[in-house]
Amino acid sequence: MRDAYHEELDSISDGLVEMARLVGSAMGRATTALLDADLALAESVIAADDKVNALHHDLENRAIDLLARQQPVATDLRIVVTSLRMSADLERCGDLARHVAKVARLRFPETAVPNDLHPIVLEMGQLAQRLVSKAGQVIATKDVDAALELERDDDAIDALHRELFSHLLDDRWQHGIETAVDVTLVGRYYERFADHAVSVAKRVVFLVTGEHAGDFVAAAESASAE
Amino acid sequence: MRDAYHEELDSISDGLVEMARLVGSAMGRATTALLDADLALAESVIAADDKVNALHHDLENRAIDLLARQQPVATDLRIVVTSLRMSADLERCGDLARHVAKVARLRFPETAVPNDLHPIVLEMGQLAQRLVSKAGQVIATKDVDAALELERDDDAIDALHRELFSHLLDDRWQHGIETAVDVTLVGRYYERFADHAVSVAKRVVFLVTGEHAGDFVAAAESASAE
Structure with a gap:
């Protein structure tokens, strides 16, 4: 039974890595749609969020099922x-990528972001994508050092914000x-996306370093609180 | 053992009701601080959020402890x-009340919200407070009909937004x-606060009406997703 249990746990971890990949790609494409005023790309990001939501619900059901069947301690x-x-x-990262795509769609055929702000928004989008990509790596590898890199990237996003x-x-x-108004909201979406990515990495760190539940919850929550 | 278990569950429920009361009061006071440019009140809201966070971490630890000790199915x-x-x-509602208070503090001694928008912002603040107050009632009473009222109030907030x-x-x-920029962010804070309050009520409804975990998760998440 323990083997089946750990296989199922690995499979949940794989699902989380896949979610990180999907939402990172979504935020990258949403940023491109925003800066290029690409309606078709924006629509595809909005539609693709359903897949992230389905994965999320599937993972939740499997995790709850695992609690019921295996009663881990x-x-x-x-x-x-x-x-x-x-x-x-x-x-939530998937929602925020969809929000960025919706701003792109709302302003089409105009671009919501003025040309002189393109470099900042592009860099925020790239950093956000990189953050969640690293968070996915941290889930897969449990590499605590890599997790600490996310804090630096998050500082860079805050500076751009x-x-x-x-x-x-x-x-x-x-x-x-x-x-x-558009730029204010878009800036907030990138910032929140980055906060959630950092929160994911911190949760892994605190699991690996074996802090008490209260401590790791506190640290992860304070990361996601702003 | 089952009695001790249900006592502990009731106590967790009481803690959630207390959190709802605290964040409702915080959002009410944050709105007053925002409209009156009351720095002392804003500071008190910002400081009081620590208590909500402490309650949250305490409840999480107790819930995880309960899972480990009682292994419910x-x-x-x-x-x-x-x-x-x-x-x-x-x-998260507590964070959002704190965000509103921080806007008030940032613009002091000016008011961040122009006079002609005071009625709209006041009503958003009142509705937000009422929503989370009703959500607290729903947690305490498991009253499904009351939960459905929250949807109407949320529609009213969306209309004001x-x-x-x-x-x-x-x-x-x-x-x-x-x-x-200030008004854009403040409007978003009220809207997100209301979404989380509705999400709380929906989670209770789906527990009470006995839907499968996947369904109640899906409904609650879609409520909190926008």
Whole structure:
């Protein structure tokens, strides 16, 4: 029974890695759709989120089923509960990629982001994609050092977010209110996406380093709280 | 053992009701701080969020401990897993109330919200507070009919949110970019707060009406997804 149990646990982990891959790809494509005003690409990102949601619900059902059938305790229990949380984080990343794609669709055939802000938004999108890609690696490899890299990338996203705001609040802003609203929301979507990716990695770190449930929950929650 | 188990489950439920009360009060006070430019009140909301976070971590530890010690199955297992999710929803409501208070603090001694938008923002704040108050009642009473009321209130918040945007995007907007950014973010905070409150109520409904885990997860998640 223990072997079947650990096989099922591995399979849940594989599902989380696949979710990370899907939402990373979605955010990359959403960013391209946003900057290129590519309606077809935006629509495909919006439609593809259903697959992420289906994976999420499947993983949750399997995790709950595993709790019921195998009644794990101690570390094994914490791994399953943490998997539920990581699945919720990654599902939310999918929503945020879809939100970015919806802004692209709303403003088509215009681009929602003015040309002078393209480099910042492009870099935020690339960093967000890289963050969740690394989070997927951390789930697969349990590599704690790689997890710590995510914090640096997240700092870089926060710096870009501040730079975006400094443009918005500059007296020379010439793009009007609608664009300011779009840029404000898009900036927030990238920031939240990155927070959830960091939260996933932190949850793995605290499982691996064997902190008490309370501590790892606290650290992961504080990462996802802002 | 079963009695001790159900006592502990009741105590977790009481903790969730207390969290709902705290975050409802926080959002009410944050809204007052925002509209009155009351720095001391804003600071108190920001500081008080620590208590919500502490309650959240305490509830999570107790729920995980309960899973380990009592190894519930079927409905009992779903109640504990759902409690973990409701605690996360309410913790996030606390963050969002704190975010509103931080906008108030940032713009002090000015008010972040222009006078002509005060009625809309006041009503969003009142509805948000009422939603989470009803969600707390639903946790306490398991009253499915009351839970359905939350959907109507959430529709009212969404309508106010659209009205806020119509002001922002009106050519006659005269409040500048900084205020547009603040109003955009604040509107989003209220909307997300309401989504999490509705999600809490839906989770209770699906527990009570006895749907399969997958279905109640799906419904609750789709409520919290937008």
